[in-house]
Amino acid sequence: MRDDDQIPLPDFDLDGFTPYRLAVAAKRTSEELARMYRARFGITIPEWRVLVHLAHSGEVSVRDIEARVALEKYEVSRTAKRLEESGLIAKRGNDRDRRLVSLSLTPKGRAMMAELLPLAKAHQVELERRLGETFAQLEAGLERLLSENGASDGD
Amino acid sequence: MRDDDQIPLPDFDLDGFTPYRLAVAAKRTSEELARMYRARFGITIPEWRVLVHLAHSGEVSVRDIEARVALEKYEVSRTAKRLEESGLIAKRGNDRDRRLVSLSLTPKGRAMMAELLPLAKAHQVELERRLGETFAQLEAGLERLLSENGASDGD
DNA sequence: TTGACATCATTGCAACTGCAACGTTTTATC
DNA sequence: GATAAAACGTTGCAGTTGCAATGATGTCAA
Numbered sequence: 001m002r003d004d005d006q007i008p009l010p011d012f013d014l015d016g017f018t019p020y021r022l023a024v025a026a027k028r029t030s031e032e033l034a035r036m037y038r039a040r041f042g043i044t045i046p047e048w049r050v051l052v053h054l055a056h057s058g059e060v061s062v063r064d065i066e067a068r069v070a071l072e073k074y075e076v077s078r079t080a081k082r083l084e085e086s087g088l089i090a091k092r093g094n095d096r097d098r099r100l101v102s103l104s105l106t107p108k109g110r111a112m113m114a115e116l117l118p119l120a121k122a123h124q125v126e127l128e129r130r131l132g133e134t135f136a137q138l139e140a141g142l143e144r145l146l147s148e149n150g151a152s153d154g155d
Numbered sequence: 156m157r158d159d160d161q162i163p164l165p166d167f168d169l170d171g172f173t174p175y176r177l178a179v180a181a182k183r184t185s186e187e188l189a190r191m192y193r194a195r196f197g198i199t200i201p202e203w204r205v206l207v208h209l210a211h212s213g214e215v216s217v218r219d220i221e222a223r224v225a226l227e228k229y230e231v232s233r234t235a236k237r238l239e240e241s242g243l244i245a246k247r248g249n250d251r252d253r254r255l256v257s258l259s260l261t262p263k264g265r266a267m268m269a270e271l272l273p274l275a276k277a278h279q280v281e282l283e284r285r286l287g288e289t290f291a292q293l294e295a296g297l298e299r300l301l302s303e304n305g306a307s308d309g310d
Numbered sequence: 311t312t313g314a315c316a317t318c319a320t321t322g323c324a325a326c327t328g329c330a331a332c333g334t335t336t337t338a339t340c
Numbered sequence: 341g342a343t344a345a346a347a348c349g350t351t352g353c354a355g356t357t358g359c360a361a362t363g364a365t366g367t368c369a370a
Contacts, residue, residue: 006265008269009210009272011211012272012276014223017279018293019187020225021294021297022181023185025301026182027181029173029178032174049175052169053169055167068169070175070179113164114164117165118165123174124172134296137291137292138296138297139176140292141297144289
């Protein structure tokens, strides 16, 4: 065998691989935001998602949140536990169906969201401004990806 | 105080929040791929990234990889450790600069990549087909996001 | 009513992650 | 050269994650 007797590999450009590009873009975008959440409010992204849903929907169960904020059931459960410990949400049993746990914002959580949501909105506006006309293109692509199997399975 | 005397919250639609949309789209896309990697080759996404870079670049250091595949230094280090343990890559010291560790594919790793890379390419083609004309739009958006601060800081 | 099955939420465990600190080696400054 | 500073890679630790299993409750059919 000669020394260069190696299996030849096809060229592959990771930078042109869409799943990779998406992952990197998402990570950057999320981390930018996560820094703000953490620095100003001391919350993580899963916490932010749950809080947003509660702000929007009032009192809901873990199950209700799961599907709506793209978190697994156990993530919601643990996130809710942390949020309760930091006093931002309240958990209580549901009398109709005692398997359910009702989650809702506490006044403290509500006050925080009253401050946070406008910032998030402003961030979105700023993002759209920064992307300019490519924003609509990005959205078209995301829409296509997200609608592909949005309801097909629980994952 | 009346019972409904609550701080009013602005409406906020998580589903329309671009960072969230990106995160969900990236997660779905990545997981689809991760399933294939894991099922057929038993590797994770960080492992896949390191392997791709080695397939492309031959022999490189941890530092070289770090920037190119969007992983932190310690992630590359631990990923390399695992890949070495599973016999897919080899690690050895660099004589010129003994701080460096040279990573390279083993024949076994090379053989795996020879099988994996065509599948990844096919996946990309399939993705482009599925997205149709929105693919170009998505790419335009991603390009904008990724070029914004790609070299500005190491993060 | 009872028993089998489904649903909801939680948790034990092992693996993984992020951060900061570390040891080693090289580079820069005097 | 000697000392300080920087670069490279690794690792200890505490916290987090994902999976599968669990317990508790509800639903349905006989």
